[in-house]
Amino acid sequence: MAPSATGEPAPMHLPAALKASTINASVLHGPRDLRLERRCIEDPGTGELQIAVKTTGICGSDVSYYKKFANGDLCACMPLSLGHESSGVVVAIGPQVTGFNIGDRVALEVGIPCGQCGICRRGRYNLCKRMRFRSSAKSVPHFQGTLQERINHPAVWCHKLPDNISFDTAALLEPLSVAIHAVNRASPTPGSTALVLGAGAVGLLTAAMARQAGCSTVTIADVDQGRVDFAIAKGFATHGYVVPRPLHTSSSCASIYSGSSSGVSTPDGVMTPASTLSFQSQLDSAKSLAAEMLALTSSSNPLLVDDEDDGVDVTFECTGKEVCMHTSLYATRSGGKVIMVGMGTPIQTLPMSVAHLREIDILGIFRYANTYSTGIRLLCARDRLGRGAGYILPDLDQMVTHRFKGLENAKGAFELASRTIDDDGNLVLKVVIEA
Incomplete structure (x- = not known):
């Protein structure tokens, strides 16, 4: 392959077999x-x-x-291909691209910001108003997702x-990037204590990143026993708490915990919607639940430092549910942080005086920025370092519980x-579609 005018190898361009x-x-x-x-795909631009x-x-x-x-x-107002957590292989290279070769294996960061606005120039491109996300x-038109045989990116x-x-x-x-961004926003100091509400993929990865950042205890809570057990057995968290699933939410608002960042849940039994409860009743339930979590986990590894400083240093709310935000505020110590990771209920009524006094x-996160290289380095490090290295x-592969071909x-x-479980009673955590 002849070198280009800059001395770099000239990129390999689209093979004739792939044109049109x-x-x-x-x-x-x-x-x-x-x-x-069937869709047409153009040459890469x-x-x-x-x-x-x-x-x-x-x-x-x-x-x-x-x-x-x-x-x-x-x-959605038009047909839409879904999918944005993706990896693949380079099969063609467009003009003015250097540093890649045919056959390179890549992970796709699928949000495309404008790159020109002040927010982008400050490095917070995830907040770009002109962001297009697969x-x-x-x-509009919608930016099509990755559930296609090939895409130009x-x-x-x-x-x-x-x-x-x-x-x-x-x-x-991609979900690991959300977790990295959430922990970056929290900036926990070494030895901090953390609580993660929701043990879906994002919750698990957030717990792992909190541990990576030096949190001494990381408690993860979910209504699903299987997910909590998985989190502890695989080392994502140090402590687990299974939120009770009562017959109705008047005894505990925790029954509407989603167990995932998306708010998707299949709770057992018939439950009264939280909207039928008085606001004070919801708060009382959330306060009691927070106290139970802290009391049970403190018996083996204290989350409660003393009576005047009860609660965790940082809580990551990964469900997007209003009642989980209530619990987060009551479970966090004075001077601590609540990180809103999950996106669910768009309008929430919160006991703001708890945070105020x-x-x-209360910090929000939206997707991620400048995280992929960090994630790749962390994944590489786990193969280089031994158990004595902290x-x-x-291994994230173990999070993939089900694979579909084609x-x-x-x-x-x-x-x-x-x-949350398949027909055989097995845990459903992350489902992937493979080529």
């Missing part, structure tokens, strides 16, 4: 109306790579679109992978991803 080709794509046309279609998608993880927001053709306030209905948002990171683990770099900082990030099986993958 068609691909299979999984396309959502309405609630649960998922179709396998200036600054783009063409990626053969190998693995896509199903996120809670994808499940929401699948079931309702909407995610929160965002309603599989989201926010921009800006090279600057493709992250090279070392050989020791599998495609499945690479796809989990105790100087609890806390090592768990886009033609996407519907089954989405149906399963909306559940």
